[in-house]
Each structure stands twice: as C-alpha cells, then as structure tokens.
Amino acid sequence: MAIQAGPLFPLPSVPLIKRNTSDVIVIGAGIVGLAAAHALLLAGKSVRIVERSEPGVGQSTRTGGGIRLAHGSDINVKLAQLSLPTWLHFEKLFGINPHYQETGHLFLTSKDTKGLTTQAGLLDSLGVNYDSLDKVGITRRWPALASTDFTDGNYCKVGGYLDQHRVIRGYVQTVQAGGVHLELHTRVDGVIRDGARVIGVQTSEGSFTSETVINAAGPHAGEISTLAGQEIPFISRRHELLLLHRTAGIPENIPWLIDIDHQVHMRPDGSGRALVGGFLGHDEPDDPDDYDPALSEPWSTSVREQASRSFRLSRPDAPVVGGWAGLYPGTVDYLPVLEKSMPGLITAAGFSGTGLMHAPAVGRIVADLIDGGSTFDLDISALRSSRFDGKQIVTDSTGF
Numbered sequence: 001m002a003i004q005a006g007p008l009f010p011l012p013s014v015p016l017i018k019r020n021t022s023d024v025i026v027i028g029a030g031i032v033g034l035a036a037a038h039a040l041l042l043a044g045k046s047v048r049i050v051e052r053s054e055p056g057v058g059q060s061t062r063t064g065g066g067i068r069l070a071h072g073s074d075i076n077v078k079l080a081q082l083s084l085p086t087w088l089h090f091e092k093l094f095g096i097n098p099h100y101q102e103t104g105h106l107f108l109t110s111k112d113t114k115g116l117t118t119q120a121g122l123l124d125s126l127g128v129n130y131d132s133l134d135k136v137g138i139t140r141r142w143p144a145l146a147s148t149d150f151t152d153g154n155y156c157k158v159g160g161y162l163d164q165h166r167v168i169r170g171y172v173q174t175v176q177a178g179g180v181h182l183e184l185h186t187r188v189d190g191v192i193r194d195g196a197r198v199i200g201v202q203t204s205e206g207s208f209t210s211e212t213v214i215n216a217a218g219p220h221a222g223e224i225s226t227l228a229g230q231e232i233p234f235i236s237r238r239h240e241l242l243l244l245h246r247t248a249g250i251p252e253n254i255p256w257l258i259d260i261d262h263q264v265h266m267r268p269d270g271s272g273r274a275l276v277g278g279f280l281g282h283d284e285p286d287d288p289d290d291y292d293p294a295l296s297e298p299w300s301t302s303v304r305e306q307a308s309r310s311f312r313l314s315r316p317d318a319p320v321v322g323g324w325a326g327l328y329p330g331t332v333d334y335l336p337v338l339e340k341s342m343p344g345l346i347t348a349a350g351f352s353g354t355g356l357m358h359a360p361a362v363g364r365i366v367a368d369l370i371d372g373g374s375t376f377d378l379d380i381s382a383l384r385s386s387r388f389d390g391k392q393i394v395t396d397s398t399g400f
C-alpha cells in the first residue's frame with residue numbers, strides 16, 4: 001500500500017533498519033505504540049516494534065471507540081484537542097476510513113454541579129466550544145431526555161466514536177509501508193542496559209538494540225519498568241461494555257451521554273443499537289495476565305438498571321446483543337506516565353480510558369522527547385512518574 005501523506009504529516013526518507021538494531025524499539029503494538037512508531041517514522045527514525053501477540057489485541061481493540069474533548073483535567077483536554085485533527089483526517093493520512101461518527105458528547109449531573117463547573121472552566125480556558133445547559137436546555141435539545149432527573153449538562157458538539165479496528169489497521173499498514181519492522185509474537189522479557197543507559201531489549205526471539213526504547217506495553221508497562229530497574233505504580237482496572245439490541249429503542253439522535261453521578265454512559269452505535277458502559281462506582285484493580293474478558297452477568301444487570309434510571313431511554317431488562325470486558329491501563333490518578341524515564345527509555349503508558357483518543361498527540365510527544373523537539377506548546381510535567389513520590393497528584397475529576 002502506498003503511504004497516504006496528508007498535509008499534517010509530510011514523510012521524510014527513512015533510514016533502512018539493520019538486522020538487530022534500529023534507532024528506536026517500541027514495546028507494544030497497541031494504539032499508543034503504533035502512534036509513537038508512526039510519529040517516529042515521520043521524524044526519520046528507523047523503528048522496530050516488538051509485540052508479544054498481534055497489533056491491537058491488548059486493550060486497543062477492546063475500547064468503545066470514543067473520542068471526546070470534555071475531560072476533568074487540563075492535560076486530558078489538551079491531548080484530545082491535539083489529537084482530533086488526526087481523527088478528522090484519518091482516511092487521508094492512513095488510507096482507511098475509520099468510520100468516525102460525530103455524535104457529540106454530553107456530561108450530565110443532577111447533583112455534582114461543581115464537577116461540571118470545573119469542567120466548564122477548563123473548556124473555557126482551553127477554547128473548546130461547548131454549551132452549558134440547564135434542565136430546560138437539555139430537554140429542548142433532546143426531548144427524549146425530558147423525564148430524566150438531570151439538572152445540568154456540558155455538551156460538546158464534536159467528538160463521538162470511530163471503529164478502533166480500522167484505526168489499528170490504518171496505523172499498521174502505514175508504518176509497515178514506511179519501513180517499520182513489526183516483530184510479532186515476540187515477547188520482551190529483559191531490558192538491556194549499559195550502565196545507567198537502556199540500549200535494547202531481550203526477547204523470546206533474541207536481542208535487539210537501539211538508541212531508545214519506548215515502553216508502550218499498556219497494562220504490562222509496570223513489568224517493563226521493573227525490568228529496566230524502575231518502579232512505577234501502574235494499576236489496571238477492569239471495565240466492561242455491552243451492546244443493547246435495537247429493540248431496546250434507543251434514539252439515534254442522542255449524543256454520547258455520560259452520567260457523572262452514577263458513572264454510567266450510553267451512546268447509539270449507528271445501527272439502532274446502543275453501547276452502554278460504566279464503573280458504577282466500582283473500579284477495583286485487576287491482573288492483566290488473569291482478568292476475565294467476558295461480560296459478567298451481575299454487571300450487565302446492574303448497568304442496564306442504572307442506565308434505565310439515569311437516561312430513561314431503555315428498560316432495566318433491555319435485551320443485550322453481547323458485551324466484553326477489558327482493562328483501563330492506568331495509574332492511581334487515572335493519568336498516564338509520559339516521560340523520559342531514564343537515559344534511553346521513554347515511558348508512554350497508563351492511559352486509562354483515553355488511550356485511543358489521545359494516541360496521535362502522544363505519538364508526536366514521544367518523538368519530541370527523543371529529538372528534543374516541541375511540536376506542541378504543551379507542558380507534560382503533570383505526567384511525570386515522580387508525581388507518585390509525593391502526595392500532590394492531579395486527578396481527572398470525571399472518573400472517565
């Protein structure tokens with residue numbers, strides 16, 4: 001496939017990768033690793049991705065495909081803003097239509113107006129267009145929500161969802177066509193150091209060396225950090241999604257609805273069905289090597305009951321087409337670690353529920369961390385792992 005070079009990413013000529021060495025090794029072919037590899041390719045680096053399975057089989061194809069600008073922390077809003085152009089131009093850049101659907105997104109509350117006010121302040125300060133709505137405003141726009149208890153909402157017209165499988169395919173095809181080597185079914189089980197500097201990885205298929213190693217191992221990022229001799233407190237939390245059958249009758253013209261009081265969300269899926277998710281106030285850590293990826297009946301029952309109480313669009317026993325579980329690969333404060341962790345090692349992991357929507361910006365920041373560039377005027381100091389050494393940590397107040 002020819003590389004689709006759009007105006008955002010002019011392609012330089014890329015040095016050929018040598019047999020066991022490259023400028024950069026990326027650990028993990030999830031969305032974060034692939035976006036980093038793509039940005040590094042554009043920066044003229046030779047790149048090898050080492051993936052223990054297949055691209056996207058970690059958490060990146062277990063997402064709901066959600067893209068939104070409204071978040072509860074400054075850095076999350078900025079990363080979403082900087083990534084949005086890639087989603088809007090994805091087909092031109094990567095040659096595959098990601099089936100992006102612009103539903104908009106609506107954060108709702110009947111009691112946490114402080115949370116929405118904080119979010120509104122962030123959106124104002126960062127120039128994001130949104131509407132702050134009261135009960136009347138919500139009902140006027142979406143009469144289907146008239147009987148809900150919500151008193152306030154923040155509505156962003158942009159954002160929605162896309163098909164994460166097509167996104168992964170677009171990235172894989174593009175980076176491969178550009179010369180990135182994908183070492184699949186190859187597990188990193190050692191990090192090679194020369195003194196204080198990381199100079200490569202040991203894998204199930206032998207050793208590879210590089211100037212820089214990127215830890216983009218998603219929920220397994222903590223293991224890679226440990227192999228390198230650093231402890232970062234990554235935490236993965238199980239998160240489920242289910243699809244309501246179209247006979248549930250969810251209107252197609254509603255935005256992505258997010259009830260911050262009860263931590264449940266719902267959106268139409270474009271074919272008469274609706275995707276429903278949420279922690280419901282529970283987000284216990286789970287083991288990345290031993291979590292159950294199947295939809296659990298108790299959660300399925302509870303989330304449909306809560307979605308029914310919150311949005312009043314479906315019955316508590318609405319029919320389910322199917323569902324699945326995955327992990328939010330995160331940290332205690334739900335924000336990622338994005339930093340030069342030690343000489344030769346960059347960490348880009350722990351993106352909780354935002355890894356897909358933030359990946360394009362993260363990829364370019366990773367490339368900048370290597371080159372000392374500054375594509376974006378963005379302070380990422382809030383994402384250093386050293387924040388866990390003290391008590392002052394930023395949190396994303398929305399819980400999503």
Ligand SMILES: Cc1cc2nc3c(=O)[nH]c(=O)nc-3n(C[C@H](O)[C@H](O)[C@H](O)COP(=O)(O)OP(=O)(O)OC[C@H]3O[C@@H](n4cnc5c(N)ncnc54)[C@H](O)[C@@H]3O)c2cc1C
Binds near residue numbers: 328
């Ligand atoms: C149910 C659910 C819904 C979600 N919804 C959204 C959403 O709507 N929008 C959004 O933006 N995000 C969403 N997320 C979050 C999103 O899925 C993650 O933030 C994102 O996928 C993280 O990407 P990643 O590349 O860091 O991790 P992963 O996709 O997990 O990739 C890490 C890769 O590293 C590989 N790996 C691990 N260890 C090794 C090793 N030792 N050697 C070699 N390879 C290794 C793994 O095999 C894997 O492929 C959701 C998550 C879940 C579970």
